[in-house]
Amino acid sequence: MDAVQEAFIDCFQAxxxxxxxxxxxxWFYVILRNRCYKLASRRNKREMSNSDETEIxxxxxxxxxxxTMLLEQxxxxxxxxxxxxxxxxxxDGLSYQELAERLQxxxxxxxxxxxxxxxxxxxxxxxxxxxxLSGD
Amino acid sequence: xTRVDCESACRSAMARKDGYVSDLxxxxxxxxxxxxSDCRGEVRQLRALANLLDRQKRRQRTExxxxxxxxxxxxxxxxxxxxxxxxxxVVLGLLLLGYxxxxxxxxxxxxxxxxxxxxxLVIAAFSYLRENPFKINSELTLEGRVTK
Numbered sequence: 268m269d270a271v272q273e274a275f276i277d278c279f280q281a282x283x284x285x286x287x288x289x290x291x292x293x294w295f296y297v298i299l300r301n302r303c304y305k306l307a308s309r310r311n312k313r314e315m316s317n318s319d320e321t322e323i324x325x326x327x328x329x330x331x332x333x334x335t336m337l338l339e340q341x342x343x344x345x346x347x348x349x350x351x352x353x354x355x356x357x358x359d360g361l362s363y364q365e366l367a368e369r370l371q372x373x374x375x376x377x378x379x380x381x382x383x384x385x386x387x388x389x390x391x392x393x394x395x396x397x398x399x400l401s402g403d
Numbered sequence: 404x405t406r407v408d409c410e411s412a413c414r415s416a417m418a419r420k421d422g423y424v425s426d427l428x429x430x431x432x433x434x435x436x437x438x439x440s441d442c443r444g445e446v447r448q449l450r451a452l453a454n455l456l457d458r459q460k461r462r463q464r465t466e467x468x469x470x471x472x473x474x475x476x477x478x479x480x481x482x483x484x485x486x487x488x489x490x491x492x493v494v495l496g497l498l499l500l501g502y503x504x505x506x507x508x509x510x511x512x513x514x515x516x517x518x519x520x521x522x523x524l525v526i527a528a529f530s531y532l533r534e535n536p537f538k539i540n541s542e543l544t545l546e547g548r549v550t551k
Contacts, residue, residue, distance in 0.1 A: 271468055272468045272471045272472055275468070275472040276472060276475045276476070279472075279476055283533065284533065322462045323461065323462060324459050324460065324461065324462060325460045325461065325462040325463070326460070327458060327459055327460035329458060330455075330458050330459060334455065335459065338455065338456075338459065353456065354461070356421070356456075357453065357456035357457055357459065358456070358459060358460070358461035359461065362421075362422060362423075363418070363421060363422070363423040374423065375425075377423075378414060378415075378417075378418045378423060378425060379414060381417075381418075381421070382413070382414040382417055382418070382449075385417065385449055385452055385453065386449070388452065389448055389449060389452050392452070399451070399455060400448045400451045400452055400455070401448075401451065
């Protein structure tokens with residue numbers, strides 16, 4: 268929450284540098300991301316694990332609460348970059364093109380990073396004895 | 404058809420599921436998966452994970468952050484930009500004054516390049532301020548007032 272508030276103020280201060288040819292939210296997202304990293308580096312690990320970040324997923328229809336709980340636990344164990352990518356792709360539904368624009372990297376890099384992030388998440392879930400990945 | 408390695412095949416198979424077309428064709432991926440049971444298993448697991456993730460809902464935050472942001476807005480922008488502009492013009496003025504003094508020294512033949520110094524200084528000042536001096540501002544506002 269602090270990061271979002273600070274990001275809005277950063278954004279206001281940087282309004283004269285906004286590039287009107289690009290999407291506003293992509294530009295704002297970069298500011299927000301930088302602010303998150305600054306805040307994260309200020310806090311120690313213990314504070315981070317107890318912070319607002321511990322609620323990523325909400326109860327959804329057709330999903331067992333235990334599944335959601337284990338998935339959230341596994342996601343929290345991922346590196347921040349992996350969690351960000353998976354959240355943007357699967358929970359926010361961004362395409363590779365949108366992800367590339369938002370994170371300012373080529374689409375090929377998104378493909379590669381997302382693949383490794385999902386593999387790491389799969390490994391975490393397996394370690395938590397999650398049984399829902401047997402296949403279609 | 405070139406031989407495809409396992410990592411590329413799995414990565415491309417997952418990318419295709421996400422709607423992104425990689426360098427590998429669908430035929431190349433399918434051919435590899437048909438031959439490699441390890442990759443078939445890997446892709447099956449990752450697809451199941453992707454489906455599981457797609458079914459999840461993100462928790463929405465409902466806190467009102469506007470109050471905090473609004474408190475900091477009045478002193479956020481004007482103070483910073485005004486002081487920056489003034490500083491730049493004071494420095495520019497001093498440099499131009501120094502240039503004029505040097506120019507007034509008698510019996511000194513300064514080159515053509517020296518004559519371009521004022522222009523370069525002005526360009527440098529506007530570049531620092533990221534302002535275009537030739538741009539016409541169609542949204543002029545009175546000092547201290549903001550148009551909606």
